[in-house]
Amino acid sequence: MARExxxxxxxxxxxxxxxxxxxxxxxxTFTLLANRLDVSRAAIYKYYENKEELLSEYMVYELQxxxxxxxxxxxEKSFFDQFHALFNYIFNDMSIYRIRxxxxxxxxxxxxxxxxxxxxxxxxxxxxxxxxxxxxFGKSENVLKKDLPSSLVLGLIFQTVNIPNLERIPHSxxxxxxxxxxxxGMFNKE
Amino acid sequence: MARExxxxxxxxxxxxxxxxxxxxxxxxTFTLLANRLDVSRAAIYKYYENKEELLSEYMVYELQxxxxxxxxxxxEKSFFDQFHALFNYIFNDMSIYRIRxxxxxxxxxxxxxxxxxxxxxxxxxxxxxxxxxxxxFGKSENVLKKDLPSSLVLGLIFQTVNIPNLERIPHSxxxxxxxxxxxxGMFNKE
DNA sequence: CTCCAAAGTTACACATGTGTCACTTTATAT
DNA sequence: ATATAAAGTGACACATGTGTAACTTTGGAG
Numbered sequence: 284m285a286r287e288x289x290x291x292x293x294x295x296x297x298x299x300x301x302x303x304x305x306x307x308x309x310x311x312t313f314t315l316l317a318n319r320l321d322v323s324r325a326a327i328y329k330y331y332e333n334k335e336e337l338l339s340e341y342m343v344y345e346l347q348x349x350x351x352x353x354x355x356x357x358x359e360k361s362f363f364d365q366f367h368a369l370f371n372y373i374f375n376d377m378s379i380y381r382i383r384x385x386x387x388x389x390x391x392x393x394x395x396x397x398x399x400x401x402x403x404x405x406x407x408x409x410x411x412x413x414x415x416x417x418x419x420f421g422k423s424e425n426v427l428k429k430d431l432p433s434s435l436v437l438g439l440i441f442q443t444v445n446i447p448n449l450e451r452i453p454h455s456x457x458x459x460x461x462x463x464x465x466x467x468g469m470f471n472k473e
Numbered sequence: 474m475a476r477e478x479x480x481x482x483x484x485x486x487x488x489x490x491x492x493x494x495x496x497x498x499x500x501x502t503f504t505l506l507a508n509r510l511d512v513s514r515a516a517i518y519k520y521y522e523n524k525e526e527l528l529s530e531y532m533v534y535e536l537q538x539x540x541x542x543x544x545x546x547x548x549e550k551s552f553f554d555q556f557h558a559l560f561n562y563i564f565n566d567m568s569i570y571r572i573r574x575x576x577x578x579x580x581x582x583x584x585x586x587x588x589x590x591x592x593x594x595x596x597x598x599x600x601x602x603x604x605x606x607x608x609x610f611g612k613s614e615n616v617l618k619k620d621l622p623s624s625l626v627l628g629l630i631f632q633t634v635n636i637p638n639l640e641r642i643p644h645s646x647x648x649x650x651x652x653x654x655x656x657x658g659m660f661n662k663e
Numbered sequence: 664c665t666c667c668a669a670a671g672t673t674a675c676a677c678a679t680g681t682g683t684c685a686c687t688t689t690a691t692a693t
Numbered sequence: 694a695t696a697t698a699a700a701g702t703g704a705c706a707c708a709t710g711t712g713t714a715a716c717t718t719t720g721g722a723g
Binding site for chain 2: 307309310425426427428430431432434435436438439442443445446447448449450452457460461463464465466467468469470471472
């Protein structure tokens with residue numbers, strides 16, 4: 284027994300994602316969001332006390348999706364296959380890493396935000412454990428060098444998506460060359 | 474025939490750098506800068522019309538320093554030596570890349586800013602040419618793989634500084650492992 | 664049909680940062 | 694010693710974003 288909503292949570296999240304990637308944490312405002320969604324700013328306050336609350340809930344949703352997809356990647360049999368699948372997935376939607384960085388900027392302004400940040404913390408540990416296992420798998424299959432810290436390997440893989448493709452090299456070529464360097468380095472084997 | 478300045482340009486630049494790295498472009502305000510320097514905000518307007526002007530001049534200074542040091546690196550004889558010197562230099566002051574990214578956000582609000590941005594553009598080309606030569610040198614000495622786009626190689630080298638060292642691995646070890654991956658990859662040679 | 668609760672809007676008070684101007688302070692050249 | 698020009702200050706008007714409260718709109722349950 285109520286009026287129909289002008290905007291779905293899904294629309295809210297998608298616009299939020301775009302805004303975040305376009306303008307960063309500070310550039311993301313309810314004023315802007317409301318304009319893009321063609322509702323009044325006050326309408327958004329019906330659902331979220333403030334932008335921290337909206338953003339932290341959005342982050343939970345985004346990380347959930349990422350973990351879900353990562354588990355699918357982990358179903359591949361060999362480490363090689365998993366490695367390539369992960370690489371391709373990350374490069375397909377290059378946003379996760381930046382989104383996560385932005386997420387860390389959210390100040391804990393109330394109880395709900397605190398809860399969401401705790402959830403995020405747990406999910407991050409879950410994610411890290413999954414990735415850790417992935418690295419261990421690579422080492423146990425004798426593919427990955429055993430003396431490399433996993434945080435370095437993972438950090439490197441995730442950072443690569445931020446490298447600007449200034450020369451507009453075709454996406455598939457870019458990804459392949461990137462993999463090549465990651466796997467075997469930029470130096471010739473002497 | 475004038476009063477002594479409370480703050481030197483050098484102090485202004487150093488505080489600016491810290492503020493930028495701490496808070497990012499949007500978080501950098503004259504209000505904050507004036508507080509940190511213990512002067513009134515209005516005093517800063519005696520020297521700069523607005524923050525864009527100050528920041529763009531600071532950027533020019535920073536890029537100049539970087540290019541100067543890069544030329545010193547380029548004096549090393551072999552590509553190997555140049556490579557390691559560059560890597561060490563970049564990791565010694567990890568700020569250049571982030572600073573440059575922030576610099577790109579400066580809107581052209583007046584003539585002076587426009588001029589500074591043009592200067593920055595020219596210096597960037599100069600920088601890119603230097604680095605390009607460096608890469609070409611590496612390829613000609615048959616050290617670097619010839620089929621890798623230089624923008625990818627450079628992007629990768631500069632991005633590596635942004636990888637968070639979560640496990641607090643000692644700096645020297647971190648840098649060495651990073652070099653190892655860059656040069657020969659994370660995979661074992663089968 | 665009409666009630667009413669959720670959806671949405673408009674308007675206000677508040678907070679923070681900006682750019683400017685009239686003003687005061689101070690070191691030095693004369 | 695004093696005039697002066699640069700250095701510095703405090704205060705004001707403006708702009709943008711926030712959070713809230715009083716209001717209107719709307720659609721389905723009874």
